[in-house]
Amino acid sequence: MPKTHLLRSKPPWREGLDFSICGRAAEKCARIIDPGDLDPAARAAAVRCAIWRKDEPPAGLCAVCCDRLRYSATWAADPVAVVAIDTDIYADCRGDALRTELRALAALVAAHPDEFRELLEGESVMLALAGSRSRR
Numbered sequence: 001m002p003k004t005h006l007l008r009s010k011p012p013w014r015e016g017l018d019f020s021i022c023g024r025a026a027e028k029c030a031r032i033i034d035p036g037d038l039d040p041a042a043r044a045a046a047v048r049c050a051i052w053r054k055d056e057p058p059a060g061l062c063a064v065c066c067d068r069l070r071y072s073a074t075w076a077a078d079p080v081a082v083v084a085i086d087t088d089i090y091a092d093c094r095g096d097a098l099r100t101e102l103r104a105l106a107a108l109v110a111a112h113p114d115e116f117r118e119l120l121e122g123e124s125v126m127l128a129l130a131g132s133r134s135r136r
């Protein structure tokens with residue numbers, strides 16, 4: 001029976017180029033699911049098997065996807081970690097996509113500088129609020 005792979009996070013603007021956490025193109029995986037769709041027990045078992053190396057991955061899940069799940073970030077949790085995987089030297093097509101996307105984003109910002117500035121200020125306020133909450 002083919003293993004179920006776990007879908008890797010990607011920038012929210014990107015259409016297509018879906019990959020598993022273990023690096024397979026999604027269209028070449030017989031079955032692939034979003035890690036967020038794992039039930040909490042299966043997610044905990046997947047992380048546990050990677051950390052302790054003595055447990056088997058949950059039934060039917062790809063061992064390599066499970067092994068790397070703890071390093072896998074969501075866009076909401078850490079956009080830098082999501083984009084960083086595209087800068088990996090082995091990620092040729094994703095690196096090309098990221099270069100094109102960053103140029104397009106820069107052009108978008110140049111065309112709408114005031115909106116960009118407002119969004120940055122909004123993010124800064126949110127980060128400051130989050131920081132003040134965590135320091136309490």
Ligand SMILES: [Zn+2]
Nearest residue numbers: 005022062065
């Ligand atoms: Zn996999």
